Every structure is written in C-alpha cells, then in structure tokens.
Amino acid sequence: xxxxxxxxxxxxxxxxxxxxxxxxxxxxxxxxxxxxxxxxxxxxxxxxxxxxxxxxxxxxxxxxxxxxxxxxxxxxxxxxxxxxxxxxxxxxxxxxxxxxxxxxxxxxxxxxxxxxxxxxxxxxxxxxxxxxxxxxxxxxxxxxxxxxxxxxxxxxxxxxxxxxxxxxxxxxxxxxxxxxxxxxxxxxxxxxxxxxxxxxxxxxxxxxxxxxxxxxxxxxxxxxxxxxxxxxxxxxxxxxxxxxxxxxxxxxxxxxxxxxxxxxxxxxxxxxxxxxxxxxxxxxxxxxxxxxxxxxxxxxxxxxxxxxxxxxxxxxxxxxxxxxxxxxxxxxxxxxxxxxxxxxxxxxxxxxxxxxxxxxxxxxxxxxxxxxxxxxxxxxxxxxxxxxxxxxxxxxxxxxxxxxxxxxxxxxxxxxxxxxxxxxxxxxxxxxxxxxxxxxxxxxxxxxxxxxxxxxxxxxxxx
Amino acid sequence: xxxxxxxxxxxxxxxxxxxxxxxxxxxxxxxxxxxxxxxxxxxxxxxxxxxxxxxxxxxxxxxxxxxxxxxxxxxxxxxxxxxxxxxxxxxxxxxxxxxxxxxxxxxxxxxxxxxxxxxxxxxxxxxxxxxxxxxxxxxxxxxxxxxxxxxxxxxxxxxxxxxxxxxxxxxxxxxxxxxxxxxxxxxxxxxxxxxxxxxxxxxxxxxxxxxxxxxxxxxxxxxxxxxxxxxxxxxxxxxxxxxxxxxxxxxxxxxxxxxxxxxxxxxxxxxxxxxxxxxxxxxxxxxxxxxxxxxxxxxxxxxxxxxxxxxxxxxxxxxxxxxxxxxxxxxxxxxxxxxxxxxxxxxxxxxxxxxxxxxxxxxxxxxxxxxxxxxxxxxxxx
Numbered sequence: 116x117x118x119x120x121x122x123x124x125x126x127x128x129x130x131x132x133x134x135x136x137x138x139x140x141x142x143x144x145x146x147x148x149x150x151x152x153x154x155x156x157x158x159x160x161x162x163x164x165x166x167x168x169x170x171x172x173x174x175x176x177x178x179x180x181x182x183x184x185x186x187x188x189x190x191x192x193x194x195x196x197x198x199x200x201x202x203x204x205x206x207x208x209x210x211x212x213x214x215x216x217x218x219x220x221x222x223x224x225x226x227x228x229x230x231x232x233x234x235x236x237x238x239x240x241x242x243x244x245x246x247x248x249x250x251x252x253x254x255x256x257x258x259x260x261x262x263x264x265x266x267x268x269x270x271x272x273x274x275x276x277x278x279x280x281x282x283x284x285x286x287x288x289x290x291x292x293x294x295x296x297x298x299x300x301x302x303x304x305x306x307x308x309x310x311x312x313x314x315x316x317x318x319x320x321x322x323x324x325x326x327x328x329x330x331x332x333x334x335x336x337x338x339x340x341x342x343x344x345x346x347x348x349x350x351x352x353x354x355x356x357x358x359x360x361x362x363x364x365x366x367x368x369x370x371x372x373x374x375x376x377x378x379x380x381x382x383x384x385x386x387x388x389x390x391x392x393x394x395x396x397x398x399x400x401x402x403x404x405x406x407x408x409x410x411x412x413x414x415x416x417x418x419x420x421x422x423x424x425x426x427x428x429x430x431x432x433x434x435x436x437x438x439x440x441x442x443x444x445x446x447x448x449x450x451x452x453x454x455x456x457x458x459x460x461x462x463x464x465x466x467x468x469x470x471x472x473x474x475x476x477x478x479x480x481x482x483x484x485x486x487x488x489x490x491x492x493x494x495x496x497x498x499x500x501x502x503x504x505x506x507x508x509x510x511x512x513x514x515x516x517x518x519x520x521x522x523x524x525x526x527x528x529x530x531x532x533x534x535x536x537x538x539x540x541x542x543x544x545x546x547x548x549x550x551x552x553x554x555x556x557x558x559x560x561x562x563x564x565x566x567x568x569x570x571x572x573x574x575x576x577x578x
Numbered sequence: 579x580x581x582x583x584x585x586x587x588x589x590x591x592x593x594x595x596x597x598x599x600x601x602x603x604x605x606x607x608x609x610x611x612x613x614x615x616x617x618x619x620x621x622x623x624x625x626x627x628x629x630x631x632x633x634x635x636x637x638x639x640x641x642x643x644x645x646x647x648x649x650x651x652x653x654x655x656x657x658x659x660x661x662x663x664x665x666x667x668x669x670x671x672x673x674x675x676x677x678x679x680x681x682x683x684x685x686x687x688x689x690x691x692x693x694x695x696x697x698x699x700x701x702x703x704x705x706x707x708x709x710x711x712x713x714x715x716x717x718x719x720x721x722x723x724x725x726x727x728x729x730x731x732x733x734x735x736x737x738x739x740x741x742x743x744x745x746x747x748x749x750x751x752x753x754x755x756x757x758x759x760x761x762x763x764x765x766x767x768x769x770x771x772x773x774x775x776x777x778x779x780x781x782x783x784x785x786x787x788x789x790x791x792x793x794x795x796x797x798x799x800x801x802x803x804x805x806x807x808x809x810x811x812x813x814x815x816x817x818x819x820x821x822x823x824x825x826x827x828x829x830x831x832x833x834x835x836x837x838x839x840x841x842x843x844x845x846x847x848x849x850x851x852x853x854x855x856x857x858x859x860x861x862x863x864x865x866x867x868x869x870x871x872x873x874x875x876x877x878x879x880x881x882x883x884x885x886x887x888x889x890x891x892x893x894x895x896x897x898x899x900x901x902x903x904x905x906x907x908x909x910x911x912x913x914x915x916x917x918x919x920x921x922x923x924x925x926x927x928x929x930x931x932x933x934x935x936x937x938x939x940x941x942x943x944x945x946x947x948x949x950x951x952x953x954x955x956x957x958x959x960x
Contacts, residue, residue: 207864208864208867210861210863210864211863215864222868224864499840513736513740517618520618523625523732523733524732524733524736526840529888530887531812531885531887533887533888562888562889562890563862563864563867563888563889564886564887564888564889567812567885567886567887568885568886569882569884569885570811570845570871570874570875570881570882570883570884570885570886571871571875571882571883572868572871573872574868
C-alpha cells in the first residue's frame, strides 16, 4: 500500500456505515485515510459487532439487515490494513486544523486537510418521572446489551417511546427469547397514515417495519399507540417495578416490568461538528439544531464534511450513501477528478431517504408537549439530578431563557453527558415555562472533551 | 437626536461582578442607577473564572480592599437573597522543592500580611502532609489561610444584578455601547442599535472592553484579552476543603484546584488561551488543557484517577502590571473606572463595587487607589 498517498491527509471519524463507505471511496481514489473509531471493531451502532469470541450469525444478530451489516463489515475488513485504522480511539477535541485523540496509549494530535465526521447518533430521550431508577435504559442501550453481550436488560421489559427503533428492538428481544411486557408508542396510529405519502419513498424499509409490528402482534405482545407516559414506577432500592401510562382513550393503566427501554427516535452526535466551529440551523420538523451542510455533506467550515446519522437522522442505508458522497465532495475539493454522474446518482438516493425520514418524523413525532406536562419532581438532567421543578424555578426566578444561561444557573446539561441526553428535553421545559418557541432557547454550546477524559492522560509514548 | 432610554444619577457600563455590585451598593446609597451590559450579566471573566475567594498572594497594599470584600462575601447569601455557594473553607498556596527560595518569600509575606488582617500559617514536612495528604512529593511548603475560600462565579454576578434590580436599578442586557461622551454636565452613551442613556456620572466596568470606552475620553490603556484555562472533573465524594494553588514565577506551573460541595473538582490555570472580545468568544486550546493536567498531576497525583468532563474559558482583560484601573478619570470629571483586573478580580469584586459606590457617593474612600490610577499609563507614554 506504499503507493497510496498519505497527503493530502483525510481523517474519517467513525467506522459505522457512513465512515466505512467514506474510507472505501477515498481508498479507491488513491488516498489512504486515517479512520478513527471509538469502538474496538468497525460497524458502528446499528451494525455493532459482537466481541470476537461470540458466535452468533449475522442473521441472528441483524435480522432483515443481515446482508447490509455483512457488506459493511466485509467492506471494512477488506480495507482495514490499507487505511490507517485507529480503533478504541476517541476524538475529544478539534482545534486549528487538528484532531486530538485519546486512547489507552495516551493522547495524540493529527492535522488534516479534510475531515469527514461520521459520528453517528444516540437515543433522543424525553424524561418521565422515575426514569432515573435502575432498570431504565435507552433503546440503544437495550440493543447494545443484546448485540454485543447477548444480554437482555430485564426478564420482563416494557418498550416505551416512539420511532422505528422501538419496534425493531422490541422484536429483537422477542426473537432472542426475552419477555416483552408491552410496546407503548406515544405517537397516534393516525400519524402513520398521514406519513404514508413520504414513507412510500422507501417501500422496502416500510414493508420491513410493517412486518416487525405484525411479528410483535403475533408473539402476543401488546402494542399500544397514542400513549402518554406518566411514570416509571419503582424505588431507589429495587429499581423499576413497572410503568404507568395514559392510553389513547384517556384511561390510566399500569404494566408490570423489571426494566424499561426508552427512546424517541435518534439524535445526531454533533459535538465534534460544533468544536470544529460549524454553523448550526434549527430544524423545525424535528425541533432540534443540526449542523448546516450542502447536498454533498460540506459543512460551513472549509474542509469539514458531515455524513450519516451524525449529520441528519436518515438511517443506516442513507449513511452508506452520504458517506460516499462526503468523500467524493472532499476529493473534488482536493482537486481530484470526481464523476458527476455518480454524484447525481448518490444525491438522488439521499433525497429519497430524506423523504422517508420526513415520513418517519410525521409518523413518530418528538412528543415535545410532554416536557410542558412533566411533574416538578421528575428529573430532567440525570447526571446532575436536576428536576423539572428546579429548572422551572431558575427560569421563573432568574429570567434565564437561553439554554446555556439556564444550564449555568441550574446545572441541567452540566454533567458527564454534557446535555447529550437531556439537552433537547431541557430546552422544551424552558420553552414551555417561558412560553417562547423552543428555537429561541437555542442550543447548548459544545465543550471539549466530547466524552470524559482521564486527568492521567499523557502524550502517546510517554509515562 | 432621539431622547434617551433612561436618565439616572449613575450610568454603569459593564455588567460583570464590579458593575453589578457597584449598582447594588449605589442603590443602597439612594442613587438611581442604570446598568448596561453588552451580552448577559456576568458571562465573561466574572462568570468563567476559577472562583477563588482568596486574599493571600495579593499585593499587601490590596489587602484592605480584599478584607472589605471578604466582609461582603461572608454575608453574600443574605445580601443577595441567593446562594452563591460561598465556602469559607480555607486556601493553601504551595511551592515546589526546586524553588526553596519561595519559603522565605512566604514567611516575609505572612509577616507583612499579619499587620493588615490576613493570618497565614506556614506548613512544611509532615505537618503539611498530615493535614493535606493529597500533595505530591514535589510540594515543599504551604501557606494556609483559614479565612479564604471559594464561591461559584456562574451565580455571583447575576445574583448581584438581580439584587440591584430588586433595589431599583435598571439593568439592560444585550446592549452594546459603542460611543460615550460628555455633553455639558451629562454623559451620553449610545448603543449599537441607536439607544442612548444619560447620567451625570459614568462608571466604566467593562473588563477587557474597558479601553474601548476609556480611550474615548483620551485615556487609552494597554489591555490584553486572555482566556482562563478551566476544567472540571466528574463529581466524587467531598473531601478537599481548601482551594489549592501553586506559587511559582512560571505561568505553566501556575495551577489551582478546588472541590465544590456537589463533589466536582474544578481545575484552573497553566497557560491562558486566546480571547476575541470583538466576537465575544474565547477558546480553550487543547494543548493548554494537556499542560494543565500534567501540572495538576504533579501538584496532587491522586487527581490522576479522575476524568475531566468539561473545559471552558471566557474573556479577561490583563494590564501589563497586573493591577486594575480603578478610581477617577484623569481627564473628565464625573467619570470613574474599575476594569482590567488581570485575572484577579473575583475575590475583591464586591469590595470594588462597594468602594466605587462610596467614592461616587461621597467623593472619597479610605481604600488606597493610588496603585490603580489610569494616569499611570499616560505618564509612561509621555
């Protein structure tokens, strides 16, 4: 591989579907990229691989997505030695054209000519009273437990929230032999009918989704829509005992459970784009701030590209396409020849996935009104144990209506997750309390380190 | 010209700790006050500093001002009707083995400080390590001040602003003053958006932006904006009472830490970063974070077991002699200054506000302001 160039240096952050396809595309153009990934093995979250000594098949692990997962894994395995691959490595900061990495070996800096951020997504979470008890997990965590460790989060699990992942993970639990007590979706079923006009853009994915719902019904799992979560019942000693919800018909009902998986679709991991000083814009449809980018993934900062669910939640299939597209944009900007027909073709595919994603946002909306109705005693920020009442008191008593200001006074978003899990809900609580549009609340500024960093960290090769 | 938005006895430009506390104390003296803040109150140096309520280490001549401030800190929660997380839990300043000459300096400082109401206890060897077992082997000696401590900067200046408002001060945030002049007996200051404000007395407490206004009165000062280098760890059980700092002539070695009641340990110091007052932004340079962590490990090796979860900075104004500009204008009657505190303004802040209120209200103060005269920069140039 010595004939492949290391200059210009292109750094790809993340080895999920977007990062893998971006790296492949660069390699095909004769550039040897650096691929930095937090995980031990490539694949990302959606196609997360089990530890090396586990023996489940791709079909068992990924179901309908087995072939795609296999293709992404095989695709990366084929280039792993050709690229400069750095697994188990965190990019914790970006400054002055360099990424700062941290790993077991210490920290290092890496200058780049182009930076392709394929940082993926995490669960979008809406607080509910009791969600801090042991046994309350995010949907993503429930899925990771199953995929990576072949464990269920409980013996009798409620899935509560909204979005396609709710049905996917619940059905994976059923398939794995776990008992699913109920699937409780906050979105009314009628939304899906309204969304059909956009969802039809990807008939294959739509059919898979419908099949998941049928499989759950066939397994005897109660699937309820238009549900309002009221409380996760439990106590500090024993953790989760069940959930209490209001059904679409207005009656209250409890479901016994020893674990709850919560999630309202996904949110992009945008902290690195923020640290790279990319501009953000408010997306009214999903009520969140997203880094600006052009059709091909160029961010507002020259040399920075955004791909996959780390930029917009368009799904894993779209991530493969947008990863390639971002790599082609970087290549074009570096003066390399790029086939315009390929670009047009890829853009068309992304547009189709974007239409489908719009349909998903209609079918499974972020239930922002729940933030307004959260009881004062419900915890909003779990890292810092700040309740909705604490936050409302800060808004009312100090007049703080801007996200960072309210954080400074209340500590919401000040803990180890830096607001990645409570930031959206916190903004909704502030907006409802101050009676202003949520975009006026703004967004929490990204601050390094992206994830907790050891005080012990030293330069690679020292101490 | 449009009529002014407000007419008051005193106009204060700059809503940091100096301006907000001056506003409160001027109201307590019955003066009507308008406070103008370019961004949000206490967002920059006042809100992002380390939070040291530390008298020791200040020049001896500054201790009366620091003592005045301490008296306010001790009643801050009651005065402000808000908890600013003030803990009078002590402060220890240490020196390293490779600079043994610092022990003599500590002794000399302690002897002088004692006459000005600051009692310090010098500790070495086992006496030091028995009481503060977290120090690393490089630490040679420490100077302990039981009456110093720390507080939460994020909360303090906003709490002063709210208290001043409750006492009747008008506070305008997001008001960027671009022009200030004296017209007849009154000062007229004008914001970027055209609003103007009028008063016979003008107090400029605009931190790193102070020179933009003082130069409009023929008094430029050589102020340099810098950003403090701050980090915070995850919370751990509360175990470290005093704020801790290093006495050294080397900037990179100058680190400090304190544990808040919540349990997090705040790390500060080593190399300061760049700041951009025109953009209202400052940035933590990753290399400075790394330098800071290295120095922290040297100071207190056990902290290496923790993780930092966030870094931050803000915009501070530094003057060449590290002394602020504080007192009357040398060119314009009715004009007062209190800015450029050079990274050392937090503890004395409330004392500065009270002293400026006294000076404005009575025309005099017992606090010696001769070291802070703005004219020192004009003299140097001529």
